[in-house]
Amino acid sequence: MGLRAATRFLRCAGGRVHFAGRCVAWCRGARDSSGRGGTAALLKAAVASGAVIAGATDAQVAACEEYALKIGLAFQVADDILDVEASSEELGKTAGKDEAVDKTTYPKLLGLDRSKEVAAELVAEAKAALAEFGEAAAPLNGLADYIINRKN
Numbered sequence: 001m002g003l004r005a006a007t008r009f010l011r012c013a014g015g016r017v018h019f020a021g022r023c024v025a026w027c028r029g030a031r032d033s034s035g036r037g038g039t040a041a042l043l044k045a046a047v048a049s050g051a052v053i054a055g056a057t058d059a060q061v062a063a064c065e066e067y068a069l070k071i072g073l074a075f076q077v078a079d080d081i082l083d084v085e086a087s088s089e090e091l092g093k094t095a096g097k098d099e100a101v102d103k104t105t106y107p108k109l110l111g112l113d114r115s116k117e118v119a120a121e122l123v124a125e126a127k128a129a130l131a132e133f134g135e136a137a138a139p140l141n142g143l144a145d146y147i148i149n150r151k152n
Helices: 002-013 038-053 058-085 106-110 112-129 131-149
Strands: 016-019 022-025
Touching (some): 058 131
């Protein structure tokens, strides 16, 4: 089971690890070094590995991977929203930095209201992916809610 979990972790992480706040490639085939895809990949790796260790079937692991990809993307959308709405004090980093460097963000592309809708839709889709687990998924569903309701 340990080898299955480690293999799943490495496959899900897409050959990426976070180091000093940057997503860096550490094996052949990794493409994203910007960090924007790294959060979802690392969440997917962690959730899938946990599912494997818990004895989940391949179908259940796939459901967990779907959940993790959705909350990873929701995290990025929420992060983009916070950069627009929160203060530097609330964030613990410079607010408005994305706009200042003309970064492509969800609020820039979709508008703030639609970005909030997209984040909520992603969380709903993440929770739906775990529906077969019933109450056992409550902690993961709580994490999904936290991701889009966080203040920093």
